[in-house]
Amino acid sequence: MAKLNPLLLALGIPVAVIGFVAVVLLSRQGGKFADLPPFSPETYRKDWATLQGNAYVLACQVDRQLAFTEGQARILAVKPVDTSRGAGTLPVRVPASIVANFESGQRYNLKLRVRRDILEVEDLESF
Amino acid sequence: MRLPALALAAALLGLAPTARLGAQGAVGQPGAAVTGGGGGDYRSSTTEAMGDRLFDVNSDSIDMENGSMQWKGRTFNLGNSRMMRARFERYLAAPAPAQDSRRYLDVLQRIESLLAPNAINERTWAPNQQAAFDLLFEAARYEQDAENSLTLASQIRKVWEMRVEFRNMGVNHNQLEALRKRQEGVVINRQEQQELANDQRSAQSAKKEKGGALVKSTAGSAEAAARAKDEQKTQAEIVANQARMTALALQAQVEFQSQIVQHLLARRYRHCIIACAFYRVMFRSQNQNVRVGAKEVKEFFPISDYVPTLESLDGLCREAIKDVDTGLRTTEDLMRQGELYGAFERLQETYFLGEHEPSIQSFDPAKKRQLLELWRDLRELQRVGDERDLANVDQYLNQVAARARDFPAAAVRSKVEAARAASNMQILAAQQAAVSGDSAKAEAALERAGKIWPLNPAIRDFASKAIARQDVLAQKVPEFDQLHGDGKWRDIFNRRDEFAVALIQDKDRLPKLKAVVTRVGEIEAIILQASSLAAQGNPYLAWDLLQRAQAIDPNDIVLARTRSEIAPLVAEYARLLALAERMEKDGHDAAALTAWMSAQELNPVSEICGAAVRRLAARVASSGAPAPAPGRDPGALEVPEPPPANR
Numbered sequence: 088m089a090k091l092n093p094l095l096l097a098l099g100i101p102v103a104v105i106g107f108v109a110v111v112l113l114s115r116q117g118g119k120f121a122d123l124p125p126f127s128p129e130t131y132r133k134d135w136a137t138l139q140g141n142a143y144v145l146a147c148q149v150d151r152q153l154a155f156t157e158g159q160a161r162i163l164a165v166k167p168v169d170t171s172r173g174a175g176t177l178p179v180r181v182p183a184s185i186v187a188n189f190e191s192g193q194r195y196n197l198k199l200r201v202r203r204d205i206l207e208v209e210d211l212e213s214f
Numbered sequence: 215m216r217l218p219a220l221a222l223a224a225a226l227l228g229l230a231p232t233a234r235l236g237a238q239g240a241v242g243q244p245g246a247a248v249t250g251g252g253g254g255d256y257r258s259s260t261t262e263a264m265g266d267r268l269f270d271v272n273s274d275s276i277d278m279e280n281g282s283m284q285w286k287g288r289t290f291n292l293g294n295s296r297m298m299r300a301r302f303e304r305y306l307a308a309p310a311p312a313q314d315s316r317r318y319l320d321v322l323q324r325i326e327s328l329l330a331p332n333a334i335n336e337r338t339w340a341p342n343q344q345a346a347f348d349l350l351f352e353a354a355r356y357e358q359d360a361e362n363s364l365t366l367a368s369q370i371r372k373v374w375e376m377r378v379e380f381r382n383m384g385v386n387h388n389q390l391e392a393l394r395k396r397q398e399g400v401v402i403n404r405q406e407q408q409e410l411a412n413d414q415r416s417a418q419s420a421k422k423e424k425g426g427a428l429v430k431s432t433a434g435s436a437e438a439a440a441r442a443k444d445e446q447k448t449q450a451e452i453v454a455n456q457a458r459m460t461a462l463a464l465q466a467q468v469e470f471q472s473q474i475v476q477h478l479l480a481r482r483y484r485h486c487i488i489a490c491a492f493y494r495v496m497f498r499s500q501n502q503n504v505r506v507g508a509k510e511v512k513e514f515f516p517i518s519d520y521v522p523t524l525e526s527l528d529g530l531c532r533e534a535i536k537d538v539d540t541g542l543r544t545t546e547d548l549m550r551q552g553e554l555y556g557a558f559e560r561l562q563e564t565y566f567l568g569e570h571e572p573s574i575q576s577f578d579p580a581k582k583r584q585l586l587e588l589w590r591d592l593r594e595l596q597r598v599g600d601e602r603d604l605a606n607v608d609q610y611l612n613q614v615a616a617r618a619r620d621f622p623a624a625a626v627r628s629k630v631e632a633a634r635a636a637s638n639m640q641i642l643a644a645q646q647a648a649v650s651g652d653s654a655k656a657e658a659a660l661e662r663a664g665k666i667w668p669l670n671p672a673i674r675d676f677a678s679k680a681i682a683r684q685d686v687l688a689q690k691v692p693e694f695d696q697l698h699g700d701g702k703w704r705d706i707f708n709r710r711d712e713f714a715v716a717l718i719q720d721k722d723r724l725p726k727l728k729a730v731v732t733r734v735g736e737i738e739a740i741i742l743q744a745s746s747l748a749a750q751g752n753p754y755l756a757w758d759l760l761q762r763a764q765a766i767d768p769n770d771i772v773l774a775r776t777r778s779e780i781a782p783l784v785a786e787y788a789r790l791l792a793l794a795e796r797m798e799k800d801g802h803d804a805a806a807l808t809a810w811m812s813a814q815e816l817n818p819v820s821e822i823c824g825a826a827v828r829r830l831a832a833r834v835a836s837s838g839a840p841a842p843a844p845g846r847d848p849g850a851l852e853v854p855e856p857p858p859a860n861r
Contacts (some may be wrong), residue, residue: 104734120380126758131808132808132809132812135804135805135808153807153827153828153835154828154831154832154834154835155835156832156835156836157744159835159836159837160834160835160836160837161805161835162831162832162834164501164811167591170253173810175811175815176811176815177808177809177811178804178811178836180804180834203798203800203802203804203807204804204805205804205834205837206804
């Protein structure tokens with residue numbers, strides 16, 4: 088078996104690691120809701136009515152579950168990961184159709200739709 | 215004095231001494247010879263024997279209410295109390311008598327000396343009576359005598375005249391007796407002559423006709439019958455004359471004894487003694503018992519088996535005179551020691567015992583004046599006491615105490631203070647009852663207070679306040695209605711005391727008042743607690759409390775002021791809460807939930823935030839697909855600006 092050139096190994100491994108990290112970061116940056124605009128908590132708090140009907144993506148961390156109604160929905164308190172558009176806990180409504188085990192500290196990309204003043208989770212992916 | 219004349223005459227007619235008095239013709243007049251022992255037997259064991267029983271009884275006392283005086287068991291009727299007081303006051307104010315009392319007493323004593331048992335004998339009996347009689351006119355010239363001696367002299371004169379009449383009747387009686395005896399002799403003579411003539415005729419007839427019948431003659435019978443009739447007529451005149459003499463003797467006794475008893479009951483002791491002395495001299499010793507006015511005299515002596523005699527009356531008078539002198543000495547001694555109250559009481563008793571005594575009448579006017587001033591103060595003190603004018607009692611009490619150091623002012627003052635306190639306590643009870651709405655109890659307590667102290671100024675104050683309260687009631691009710699109608703709870707709360715008093719009996723308004731006071735009181739408590747928390751650096755908790763108070767009454771002015779004071783410290787929190795409430799109110803539960811959660815981040819321990827979050831989260835979770843927001847068509851909304859792509 089032919090020996091690998093050590094120099095190539097020394098250069099190739101960092102490059103491969105960097106490439107892998109870049110791929111991972113890029114994949115995370117967009118995810119499957121990459122086409123959705125990011126949700127702005129500040130705008131929502133200021134005037135939620137202007138956001139009605141829109142869908143957004145919100146990267147957030149589960150803080151706690153506020154309420155659960157069997158067969159209907161649960162209300163989660165989440166904190167945006169990116170606070171540049173507004174900080175503070177937000178209540179999101181997760182319909183019963185979305186099955187997941189939510190626990191504090193979990194991070195999700197939430198596809199949110201503003202229905203009236205409710206932030207309805209239509210889809211999610213953890214990250 | 216009332217005399218039971220018929221019974222008295224009947225009793226006296228049955229007594230032998232009076233008959234003998236007339237029969238013996240022993241009644242004489244001054245200058246006439248004394249027959250028998252009619253000079254008066256002054257020896258007595260009665261007075262001595264009665265002394266202990268009569269004089270060793272209860273102490274003297276004056277009953278002003280009944281106008282009587284108790285002296286050693288005897289009761290003097292002094293007239294009604296008003297007259298008693300007037301007489302005593304007049305005595306205290308009267309100047310000294312114009313004439314010398316000692317001379318007057320000398321005259322009376324000379325009279326007594328002339329009639330004394332040791333001065334009366336057969337030789338002096340008549341002249342001493344006459345001399346004593348003459349001295350009565352001299353005594354009557356003195357003002358202190360009040361001409362009682364003249365009355366006595368008149369009575370004595372009358373007895374003397376009766377005696378003359380009695381003596382004349384005695385002479386007449388003797389003449390009639392002599393006539394009767396002569397007539398009796400004639401009748402007997404005529405009868406003997408007639409019997410002799412009949413005997414002679416019978417003898418002659420027997421000589422002429424042997425065995426002839428006895429012949430009697432009626433010659434001289436008519437004359438004998440006439441003589442017998444004359445004798446009987448004379449006998450009847452003698453009996454009638456004896457009856458007239460007895461009646462005359464009784465009349466003399468009765469009238470004189472009446473005079474004696476009258477002097478005693480009038481407390482004219484010296485005149486009573488002199489009258490007794492005259493009586494003893496003028497009447498026989500068998501007639502010394504007091505028969506006249508026995509009932510009155512027995513009432514005077516409260517002893518069941520008492521038989522009034524001249525000696526007992528005489529002894530009583532002398533004892534009274536002695537007591538008067540002792541009383542006066544005691545009075546003067548007490549005055550010397552400054553014990554005017556005791557002196558006043560002693561003088562009063564002494565005066566009513568012997569007001570006509572010369573020693574009483576001549577009592578030092580300066581001392582009387584001193585006692586008069588005390589008397590007037592005492593009278594005023596009694597008046598204010600009777601009127602229960604306790605406020606002015608002190609003034610007179612101090613005046614009396616200043617005059618008489620022995621006056622028991624402390625005891626009186628103690629009673630006055632007790633009465634004042636009792637009255638005030640009753641007024642307090644009335645006030646409490648009035649406040650609690652128990653008018654009947656208040657009225658009863660006020661009545662009791664008035665009985666104890668009618669002029670208590672607190673009663674007047676209470677009445678004024680009651681009237682004022684009625685006025686207040688009249689004003690407060692419409693005021694309360696107005697404020698309650700306007701929802702001005704805070705104004706009602708601030709005046710809750712006056713409204714409470716005014717509406718205490720208003721069954722409709724009182725519950726409303728209680729509700730307002732409870733509600734605003736709760737707000738007050740919350741405000742107090744919030745202020746305290748804010749001061750301790752917990753403005754968010756303070757605001758939470760104020761939010762709770764806001765829910766009770768959002769228009770409370772004090773609450774608003776407190777909120778305005780704390781609001782700068784919790785501006786964002788307050789804004790979020792306001793936003794949340796508004797959103798919730800508008801039905802935007804999710805937006806409200808968001809606001810509540812934002813607020814909770816500022817105040818994690820907030821109970822209202824936690825409760826709101828739980829409440830709204832459950833509601834949002836349970837809600838189905840939300841309907842479009844009212845009035846806002848999502849389709850008509852402008853397209854939102856895309857969020858800045860700063861990622």
